[in-house]
Amino acid sequence: MARSRYKFKDSQHPYFMTCTIVHWLPIFSSRYTAKIIMDSLKFLQQEKVKIYVWVVLENHIHLIAQSDNISQDIARFKAFSAKQILAYLTERNAKTLLDQLKYYKKSYKGE
Numbered sequence: 001m002a003r004s005r006y007k008f009k010d011s012q013h014p015y016f017m018t019c020t021i022v023h024w025l026p027i028f029s030s031r032y033t034a035k036i037i038m039d040s041l042k043f044l045q046q047e048k049v050k051i052y053v054w055v056v057l058e059n060h061i062h063l064i065a066q067s068d069n070i071s072q073d074i075a076r077f078k079a080f081s082a083k084q085i086l087a088y089l090t091e092r093n094a095k096t097l098l099d100q101l102k103y104y105k106k107s108y109k110g111e
Contacts, residue, residue, distance in 0.1 A: 007071065014052055014066040019078060023104040025097065026058040033085050037061060040081045049073050 008015060021027045028034045034056050041063070045051055049070070054063035067073045089098050 011066070011068045011070060014050070014064050015070060016062070016064050017074065018060055018062050019074075020060040022101065024059045025100055025104070027085060027097070028056050028061075029058040032088060036084045036088065037081055040077050040084070043080075044073060044077055047073070 028037065037056050041051055041054055044065070044067075049065055049067040052064040052066070054061065054065075065074070086098070086101075089101075
């Protein structure tokens with residue numbers, strides 16, 4: 001999931017967020033990768049992040065959440081989830097999808 005350029009200014013209010021997969025690749029079409037996201041969201045809730053609602057679609061996630069440091073919490077969520085999904089795809093030898101992610105990440109970051 002791409003990095004955000006947006007800043008969260010008030011921790012007393014919930015935020016509507018959308019996290020997208022680079023080049024809109026359908027990473028979450030597998031129930032296993034979607035479960036990684038759901039488990040990560042449950043972990044955030046245990047860490048005192050208030051998640052009001054969420055939806056996982058095949059290539060992006062919508063959620064409304066609130067915490068004292070929402071920017072840091074969402075960054076941790078995205079980093080952890082991405083590592084877990086990459087490990088899952090590597091374990092399953094999903095070479096085509098991994099190659100696409102690598103290619104689009106380079107073009108996204110201008111490498």
